[in-house]
Amino acid sequence: MRIGNASGFYGDRFSAVREMLTGGPLDVLTGDYLAELTMLILGRDRMKDPDRGYARTFLRQMEDGLGLALECGVKVVVNAGGLNPRGLRAALVELASRLGLDLAVAHVEGDDLLDRAGELGFGEPLTANAYLGAWGIAECLRGGADVVVTGRVTDASLLVGAAAAHHGWGREDYDALAGAVVAGHVLECGAQATGGNYSFFTELTRDGHDLSRPGFPIAEVHADGTSVVTKHEGTGGAVTVGTVTAQLLYEIAGARYPGPDVTTRFDSVELEQVGPDRVRVSGATGEPPPPQLKVSLNRLGGFHNQVEFVLTGLDVAEKAALARAQLDAALAVKPPAEVRWTLARTENADAGVQEEASALLRCSVKDPDPKVAGRAFSGAAVELALASYPGFHVTVPPSDAAPYGVFTASYVDAKQVPHVAVLSSGEQVAIAPPSEFRELEPVFGPVLPEPLPDPLPDGPTRDAPLGRIAGARSGDKGGDANIGVWVRSDQAWRWLAHALTVDELRRLLPETADLPVRRHVFPNLRAVNFVVEGLLGEGVAARARFDPQAKAVGEWLRGRAVEIPEVLL
Incomplete structure (x- = not known):
């Protein structure tokens, strides 16, 4: 089956949904809208309006995309539900009715643990969401859904759930599930798999690949969990062993990659270029998942502000020392809880452009009191304007403090987290936790020996x-x-x-x-x-x-x- 991706983050290319639906054949279109920072943003949205908390960009994309998806027979699976998948489902049903479309919408819930945060030892966070797996998605698709929206599931689960429903995998088909996790990990960040953010991008352009607008990736997922990563013909970018390798290494840790349904051995994965813009992904092996689910916690940490002093020409270090001493002294009466100074020596000697002759001295502050991090700090910085180093100016005038968030990860017993598929009919199906677990262990010890190749012989x-x-x-x-x-x-x-x-x-x-x-x-x-x-x-x-x-x-x-x-x- 052909599974495509149209979003790697909340704010990704708006037109990608239409491009993927019209660019060539697909069975399922996925979209990842949730990151650690996104959950904080959605949490603040929900504070303002309890009916919000989902990715509204996706809803706007569906004004155009719903009809196209139905016409093409493409299922849509996204985690855009964020903190309110039930609310996004209702909004999609209303949108479909307004557009005159017969649409079956299902959603997955159970990840939101905020009401139980104290009981589970998480304190009083703004958001608390467990990373669910793929089986709620699979149940929704088997129940006939055209669109499935979830809250916090693992990024790869969007693809794994679709592939499991299509191929009829069971809960203990670990190797097939692991292969799908790898494919999902490649797809989850969109154009990062097709030449975006790629170290050797100059080689791709030299070889004739257009990187001005990379296409979004597709995985052709086979019944055994192997896949071929590709993209729609005629779209920009490139799919190579290099671009896929880069994405496989993105935001992972060790060789064992834990998930709610399977622990995937990334050290067993093999890549092979099997044609232009076609990379075969094989060899993934799977093991039972760990007994705990990861939980994303966000809380409001206080207020943040900063000022950037521009230091131009000679005596940059001395200018920085003067500005720092002056501002530190001005803040000494009631200093912010945290003050961080950094000096970026970006200046060039004998520069022909003023900006190239300048360095940046940044002062960042944090404090629980918005007045301390805001008006008091900004006023002290501005007051230096005529009394500090020669050439004094700042990149932008300091302003009021802005709230900042703090992310932490915790863990909870998988059996304590409900996982519910709400079918398009409204029927609720409880998804059982895995029947088998295995504690996560490192593949290799913390020190050598490791399975290293023979070193190169000595030479120049x-x-x-x-x-x-x-x-x-x-x-x-x-x-x-x-x-x-x-x-x-x-x-x-x-x-x-x-x-x-x-x-x-x-x-x-x-x-x-x-x-x-x-x-x-x-x-x-x-x-x-x-x-x-x-x-x-x-x-x-x-x-x-x-x-x-x-x-x-x-x-x-x-x-x-x-x-x-x-x-x-």
């Missing part, structure tokens, strides 16, 4: 950026960052597996030097994956650093110089 080396031979993709999981690094030949893998150790990563990325770092090895992908704990503080919504979702940490690493064997260059 050259100082060059790591990215000359290695690709990378990085992302966030709460306050942690993952950095997946891969190479494209067995020879390069023999070097990378031994050269890019935890100690070397800490040397290349000094921000990680004092943080816990774990390395995981994926020989089939010629890749290593690093998980850096705490790099992002309390998560993206807390805005702890310049790149709060670690999207570019991998590219920072690729830009760092290392001693690379000349034979690889």
Whole structure:
């Protein structure tokens, strides 16, 4: 069956639904609208109006897409229900009636644990949602639904549920389920699988691929769980072993990838280019899932504000020191709970453009009191305008403080979480938890030996950026960052597996030097994956650093110089 994706996040390309429905044959169209930050946004929406809490963008897309999907015989499965899948279902039913369409809409619920947060030991969060699996989706589709909307399910479950319903898989068909999880993981971020955000994008454009508007990915999922990743013919971008590898490494940790229905062994996955824009994904093996479900918790952490001072020309360090001393002194009477300073030395000597002669000094503050982080901080910064370093100005005037959120992950016994498929008829079907569990264990120990290839023989080396031979993709999981690094030949893998150790990563990325770092090895992908704990503080919504979702940490690493064997260059 052909399963496509039309959304990788809340705010992705609006026209993708129409493009996917009109671009070629599909059986199912999925869309991922939920991220950790999105749940916070939807939680704040629900505070303002209890009838909200779902991704309204999807509803607008369906004004055009519902008729097209019915005409093409394409089922639609999305997690756009967010915190209110029942509300989104009602809105879709109303929309279908207004459009004169005979539409069967079902939804999945049970993930929202907010009313039980205290009982479960979660405190008083703004949102509390368990990651459900695929079987509620499968039940809705088997019940005849044209559209299935869910709340917080795992991203891959959208594809897994559709494939399980179509192929008739059982709860213990672990290898097939694992293969579908891998395909779902490739599809979940949309165009990231078709050339978007790809380290070697210059090679794709050199080879004639148009990256100005990459098409969205499709997985042709077979009955055994293997798949071929592709895209509609004639769309932009490219599907290569490299683009699929990059997405496989995105936001994972070790070789065992836990989920509510199956634990997938990512170290068994094999990729093969089987044609233009066609990559076969095979070899995935599955194991029983862990006994606990992950729970996404969001709470309001307080208020945030910042100011960016522009430092131009000479004496940048001295100018930064003066501004910092002045503002610190002004805030000393009632300092914010957290004050963070960063200096980005972006200036060039003897620059012909003023902006290229400038550095940025950023001061970020957080406090439970909006007045302390707002008016008091902004006023103190503005008052320096005529009394500080020469050339004083800021990027934008400081303003009132904005609320920020904090994401944390917790866990709950899977048997304590209801999982309910509400069919298009209104019938409610309880989805039983798995009958078999297995505690999650690391595949390899924390130290060597690991299953590494023989190192390259000694030879001449050259100082060059790591990215000359290695690709990378990085992302966030709460306050942690993952950095997946891969190479494209067995020879390069023999070097990378031994050269890019935890100690070397800490040397290349000094921000990680004092943080816990774990390395995981994926020989089939010629890749290593690093998980850096705490790099992002309390998560993206807390805005702890310049790149709060670690999207570019991998590219920072690729830009760092290392001693690379000349034979690889």
